[in-house]
Amino acid sequence: xxxxxxxxxxxxxxxxxxxxxxxxxxxxxxxxxxxxxxxxxxxxxxxxxxxxxxxxxxxxxxxxxxxxxxxxxxxxxxxxxxxxxxxxxxxxxxxxxxxxxxxxxxxxxxxxxxxxxxxxxxxxxxxxxxxxxxxxxxxxxxxxxxxxxxxxxxxxxxxxxxxxxxxxxxxxxxxxxxxxxxxxxxxxxxxxxxxxxxxxxxxxxxxxxxxxxxxxxxxxxxxxxxxxxxxxxxxxxxxxxxxxxxxxxxxxxxxxxxxxxxxxxxxxxxxxxxxxxxxxxxxxxxxxxxxxxxxxxxxxxxxxxxxxxxxxxxxxxxxxxxxxxxxxxxxxxxxxxxxxxxxxxxxxxxxxxxxxxxxxxxxxxxxxxxxxxxxxxxxxxxxxxxxxxxxxxxxxxxxxxxxxxxxxxxxxxxxxxxxxxxxxxxxxxxxxxxxxxxxxxxxxxxxxxxxxxxxxxxxxxxxxxxxxxxxxxxxxxxxxxxxxxxxxxxx
Amino acid sequence: xxxxxxxxxxxxxxxxxxxxxxxxxxxxxxxxxxxxxxxxxxxxxxxxxxxxxxxxxxxxxxxxxxxxxxxxxxxxxxxxxxxxxxxxxxxxxxxxxxxxxxxxxxxxxxxxxxxxxxxxxxxxxxxxxxxxxxxxxxxxxxxxxxxxxxxxxxxxxxxxxxxxxxxxxxxxxxxxxxxxxxxxxxxxxxxxxxxxxxxxxxxxxxxxxxxxxxxxxxxxxxxxxxxxxxxxxxxxxxxxxxxxxxxxxxxxxxxxxxxxxxxxxxxxxxxxxxxxxxxxxxxxxxxxxxxxxxxxxxxxxxxxxxxxxxxxxxxxxxxxxxxxxxxxxxxxxxxxxxxxxxxxxxxxxxxxxxxxxxxxxxxxxxxxxxxxxxxxxxxxxxxxxxxxxxxxxxxxxxxxxxxxxxxxxxxxxxxxxxxxxxxxxxxxxxxxxxxxxxxxxxxxxxxxxxxxxxxxxxxxxxxxxxxxxxxxxxxxxxxxxxxxxxxx
Numbered sequence: 012x013x014x015x016x017x018x019x020x021x022x023x024x025x026x027x028x029x030x031x032x033x034x035x036x037x038x039x040x041x042x043x044x045x046x047x048x049x050x051x052x053x054x055x056x057x058x059x060x061x062x063x064x065x066x067x068x069x070x071x072x073x074x075x076x077x078x079x080x081x082x083x084x085x086x087x088x089x090x091x092x093x094x095x096x097x098x099x100x101x102x103x104x105x106x107x108x109x110x111x112x113x114x115x116x117x118x119x120x121x122x123x124x125x126x127x128x129x130x131x132x133x134x135x136x137x138x139x140x141x142x143x144x145x146x147x148x149x150x151x152x153x154x155x156x157x158x159x160x161x162x163x164x165x166x167x168x169x170x171x172x173x174x175x176x177x178x179x180x181x182x183x184x185x186x187x188x189x190x191x192x193x194x195x196x197x198x199x200x201x202x203x204x205x206x207x208x209x210x211x212x213x214x215x216x217x218x219x220x221x222x223x224x225x226x227x228x229x230x231x232x233x234x235x236x237x238x239x240x241x242x243x244x245x246x247x248x249x250x251x252x253x254x255x256x257x258x259x260x261x262x263x264x265x266x267x268x269x270x271x272x273x274x275x276x277x278x279x280x281x282x283x284x285x286x287x288x289x290x291x292x293x294x295x296x297x298x299x300x301x302x303x304x305x306x307x308x309x310x311x312x313x314x315x316x317x318x319x320x321x322x323x324x325x326x327x328x329x330x331x332x333x334x335x336x337x338x339x340x341x342x343x344x345x346x347x348x349x350x351x352x353x354x355x356x357x358x359x360x361x362x363x364x365x366x367x368x369x370x371x372x373x374x375x376x377x378x379x380x381x382x383x384x385x386x387x388x389x390x391x392x393x394x395x396x397x398x399x400x401x402x403x404x405x406x407x408x409x410x411x412x413x414x415x416x417x418x419x420x421x422x423x424x425x426x427x428x429x430x431x432x433x434x435x436x437x438x439x440x441x442x443x444x445x446x447x448x449x450x451x452x453x454x455x456x457x458x459x460x461x462x463x464x465x466x467x468x469x470x471x472x473x474x475x476x477x478x479x480x481x482x483x484x485x486x487x488x489x490x491x492x493x494x495x496x497x498x499x500x501x502x
Numbered sequence: 503x504x505x506x507x508x509x510x511x512x513x514x515x516x517x518x519x520x521x522x523x524x525x526x527x528x529x530x531x532x533x534x535x536x537x538x539x540x541x542x543x544x545x546x547x548x549x550x551x552x553x554x555x556x557x558x559x560x561x562x563x564x565x566x567x568x569x570x571x572x573x574x575x576x577x578x579x580x581x582x583x584x585x586x587x588x589x590x591x592x593x594x595x596x597x598x599x600x601x602x603x604x605x606x607x608x609x610x611x612x613x614x615x616x617x618x619x620x621x622x623x624x625x626x627x628x629x630x631x632x633x634x635x636x637x638x639x640x641x642x643x644x645x646x647x648x649x650x651x652x653x654x655x656x657x658x659x660x661x662x663x664x665x666x667x668x669x670x671x672x673x674x675x676x677x678x679x680x681x682x683x684x685x686x687x688x689x690x691x692x693x694x695x696x697x698x699x700x701x702x703x704x705x706x707x708x709x710x711x712x713x714x715x716x717x718x719x720x721x722x723x724x725x726x727x728x729x730x731x732x733x734x735x736x737x738x739x740x741x742x743x744x745x746x747x748x749x750x751x752x753x754x755x756x757x758x759x760x761x762x763x764x765x766x767x768x769x770x771x772x773x774x775x776x777x778x779x780x781x782x783x784x785x786x787x788x789x790x791x792x793x794x795x796x797x798x799x800x801x802x803x804x805x806x807x808x809x810x811x812x813x814x815x816x817x818x819x820x821x822x823x824x825x826x827x828x829x830x831x832x833x834x835x836x837x838x839x840x841x842x843x844x845x846x847x848x849x850x851x852x853x854x855x856x857x858x859x860x861x862x863x864x865x866x867x868x869x870x871x872x873x874x875x876x877x878x879x880x881x882x883x884x885x886x887x888x889x890x891x892x893x894x895x896x897x898x899x900x901x902x903x904x905x906x907x908x909x910x911x912x913x914x915x916x917x918x919x920x921x922x923x924x925x926x927x928x929x930x931x932x933x934x935x936x937x938x939x940x941x942x943x944x945x946x947x948x949x950x951x952x953x954x955x956x957x958x959x960x961x962x963x964x965x966x967x968x969x970x971x972x973x974x975x976x977x978x979x980x981x982x983x984x985x986x987x988x989x990x
Contacts, residue, residue, distance in 0.1 A: 400679070401649070402642040408570070411687060418691045426684070433679050441671060448656060449664050483576070486569040 108470020341416025702771020725758025831907025
C-alpha cells in the first residue's frame with residue numbers, strides 16, 4: 012500500500028499544471044494532449060488509491076514526516092478518496108468531450124487554459140484530502156482564484172463582469188472562513204482537524220468556539236452558493252464558456268459541501284452542532300428556502316443555462332437539508348446526493364451546452380429538439396429525470412434517504428418541500444420536453460450544424476450511463492463509501 | 503411459497519427492451535421492423551407460458567438484480583398473480599402488434615418507428631410491474647410506464663395532443679411522486695421492508711397512520727383511475743387507437759389496478775380492511791367510481807370516450823373485488839382483470855377499425871354502419887356483451903363471482919352497485935349496436951371493412967372472449983389458487 016499516492020495526486024497536479032503551460036513555448040498543440048495525459052494520470056492514481064482504501068482502510072499522511080498536530084496531515088478515508096476519484100474522472104471526461112470546442116474557442120491561449128484547469132482540479136483534490144484547517148484555506152484559495160479566471164472566459168462582455176462579482180463574494184466567504192479558523196486557533200492553539208475536534212470537546216459552551224463555528228459555516232455557505240448567498244452563482248455559471256461551466260458547476264459547490272460536512276461532522280462534531288435546536292432550525296429554514304426558491308425561480312427562466320443554475324441552487328438546498336434533519340439517514344442522503352449531484356449537474360451542463368450551441372439559449376426555440384439532436388436530448392432527459400427523482404436514476408436515491416430521515420425525525424415541512432420541489436422540477440423539465448416535442452414560440456437560431464465529434468459522444472455516454480450506474484449501486488456507495496465515513500462520527 | 507432462483511422473469515422484461523435497437527435499426531424497412539415486434543411479443547408470451555405451470559403449483563421464480571437499500575432491492579418475482587397479468591398483457595401485445603400494422607399503415611401515420619419503440623418499452627415496463635417483488639421495484643417500473651407511454655399518447659403532436667399529454671403526465675406522474683412515493687418511504691421507515699407477502703406485511707402502525715398511507719397509495723397509483731384521479735383516462739383517448747387498445751384497456755390501466763391489488767392484498771392485507779374504517783371507505787369510493795364511470799359513459803358522443811369512461815368504471819370492479827372479504831369476490835376481481843382485458847380490447851379494436859375505414863369517431867355518425875362493417879360490429883357486439891357480463895361470454899363469469907362475493911362479504915348494497923352498473927352498460931352499449939344494424943333511414947348492405955390485420959385481431963380477441971366462457975380453466979385455476987392464498 013502506497014500512502015504517497017494521496018500527496019502525489021495533489022502536488023503532481025499543481026506542478027504539472029505549470030509544465031503544461033511551459034509546453035506552449037515548445038509547441039502549442041502539445042498543451043491539450045499533455046493536459047489530458049496529466050488528468051488521466053491523476054485519475055488512475057485516484058482509482059488505485061480508492062482501491063487501496065477499500066482494501067486496507069483509511070490512513071493519515073504526515074506531510075514531510077512532521078507528526079500531525081504540528082505538521083500538515085492528509086486524512087484519506089473512504090469518502091474523500093471516492094470524491095477525488097469522481098472529481099478527477101469528471102474533469103478528465105469533460106476535457107476529452109470538449110476537445111474540439113476548446114481548440115476552436117480558446118485558440119493560442121490553450122496553454123494557460125489547461126494550466127488553470129489542472130490547478131483548479133488539484134485545488135479541489137487538496138480540499139478533499141487535507142486534514143488541516145489552514146491548509147484547506149490555502150487550497151480553497153488556489154481553487155477559487157483559478158476558478159475566477161476560468162469563469163471569466165466566455166461571453167466577452169458579461170463573463171468578466173460576472174466573474175468579478177464572484178471574486179468579491181468569494182473573497183468575502185474565504186475571509187469569513189479565515190476569521191473563523193483564527194478564532195479556533197486562539198482558543199485551541201491547533202489547526203489540525205482531529206486535534207481541534209478533540210480539544211473543543213471541553214469548550215462546547217465557549218462563545219469563541221460558537222463564533223468561530225458561525226464564521227466558518229457562513230464562509231463555506233457563501234462559497235457553496237447556499238440561498239441567500241447564491242447571488243453570484245447564476246450569473247457566473249451562465250455567461251461562462253461551456254466546458255468551464257460543465258467543470259465548475261458540478262464540482263465547485265459539491266467540494267465545498269464536502270468541506271461543510273467535514274467541518275460540521277468531523278471538526279465540531281454532532282455533539283456540538285446538535286446540542287441545541289438552533290443550528291438545525293437555521294439550516295432547516297435555509298434549506299427549505301433554497302429548495303423552494305431554486306425550483307420556483309428555475310420555472311421563470313427562459314435561458315437554458317440560467318435555468319440549470321437555479322436547479323443547482325435547489326440541489327444545494329438538498330445538500331444542506333441532511334444537516335437540518337440531522338439523523339443518520341438524512342445525512343447519508345445528503346452525502347449520497349452530493350456524490351450523485353456531480354454526475355447529474357455534469358450531465359445537464361454538458362448536454363445543455365451542446366443544445367445551446369445548436370439551438371440557441373432560449374428554451375422557446377427548442378423546436379424539434381428530439382428529431383435534430385436525438386442522443387444529446389436523450390442524455391439531457393436522463394439528467395432531468397434524475398433531478399426530478401425518477402428511479403433508477405441516481406437523483407432518486409439521495410432523495411429517498413433524505414425523505415426517510417425526515418419521516419424518522421418528524422420534520423414534515425422539509426418532507427413536503429422535497430416532494431413539492433420534485434413536482435416543480437418535473438414541470439420545469441417537462442416544459443422543455445414539450446417544446447422539443449411540439450415546437451415553441453420562437454424560431455430556433457441554428458448556430459452550428461453537423462454532428463459533434465466522437466470525443467463529445469464519449470463524454471455524453473459517460474454522463475448518461477454514470478447517472479444510471481450511480482443509482483443502481485446506491486447500496487454499495489452507502490456501505491463502502493458513506494458509512495465508513497459516518498460510523499466513526501457516531502452516526 | 504417455494505422460491506426458485508431464475509433469470510426467466512428478467513428475460514421476460516428484456517425480450518421487448520432488447521428489440522428496441524433492432525426496431526430502430528430497421529426504421530426504413532417496415533416489414534422487418536414490425537416482424538421484430540411480433541417476434542419479441544411471441545417470445546415474451548412463450549417465456550410467461552413456460553413459467554405458468556410451476557407458479558400454478560405455488561412456486562415463484564425470483565431474482566434480485568441489485569440491492570438498493572437494506573432489505574429492499576431491485577428484485578423480480580414471477581408468482582401466480584404476476585404471471586396472470588403478464589400472460590394477458592404479453593398475449594394481447596402480439597395481437598395489438600398485428601392490429602397496429604393494419605391501423606398505422608391504413609392511416610399512413612407519421613413516426614411509426616418511434617411508435618413501435620415506445621410500445622416495446624411500455625410493454626417491458628408493464629411486465630416489470632407484473633413481476634415486481636417489492637413496492638420499490640413496482641414504483642420504478644410504474645414510473646417507467648408513465649414516461650414511456652407519453653410519446654404514444656401525444657403521438658399526433660398537435661395542440662389537442664399537447665393538452666391531453668400534459669393532463670396525462672400531470673395526473674400520473676404528479677400523483678405517483680406526490681402521493682405514492684411519500685407513502686412508500688413512510689412505509690419503509692416503519693416496516694423496514696417493502697416485500698409483497700400474502701396476507702400483508704403491516705404491523706405496528708396505528709390505524710390512523712395506516713389508513714392515511716393506504717389512501718395515499720390508492721390515489722397515488724392513479725393509473726387505476728379512481729375518482730377523482732380518473733380524468734387522465736378520457737384525455738388519453740387522443741392517442742392512436744392501438745395505443746388506447748393495449749395501453750388504456752390492458753397494460754397501463756391494468757398496471758394501476760394490479761398495483762392496487764398488490765397494495766391491498768400483499769402490503770396491507772384484507773385483515774387491515776376488515777378492522778379499520780379504510781375498508782368501508784374504499785367500498786364507497788370504488789362504488790362511486792363504478793357508477794360515475796357508467797353514468798358518464800352514457801353522456802359521451804365519441805365512441806372512444808365511451809370506452810374510456812367504461813374502463814374507469816370497470817377498473818373499480820377489480821379494486822372493489824379484491825377489497826371485499828370473500829374468496830369469491832377476490833376470485834371475481836382477479837378474473838375481471840383478464841376478462842375485461844379481452845372484452846375491452848375488442849371494443850377498442852372495432853373503434854379503431856371504424857376510424858380506419860370511415861374516419862368516423864362519433865356514435866351519431868355510425869348509424870347504419872353495421873351493414874357495411876358487419877364483422878366489426880359483430881365483434882363489437884360480442885365485446886360489449888362481455889363487458890356487460892352476459893353469457894355466453896367471459897365477462898359473465900367474473901361479474902357473477904363478483905356479485906356473489908359482494909353479497910357474501912358486504913351485503914346487498916354493493917351487489918346492487920354491480921348490477922346497476924351492468925344495466926347502465928347495457929344502456930350505453932346496446933343502442934350503438936342496434937342503430938348500426940337497424941338505422942332509421944334505410945341503408946345499403948355494402949361490404950367495406952378495415953384492413954385484414956385489424957379484422958383478424960378483433961376476430962381473435964372476440965372469439966377468445968367467447969371461448970373463455972366455455973373453457974375458463976386456466977384463469978379459473980389461477981384465480982382459485984390466488985383467492986385461497988391471498989384471501990386466507
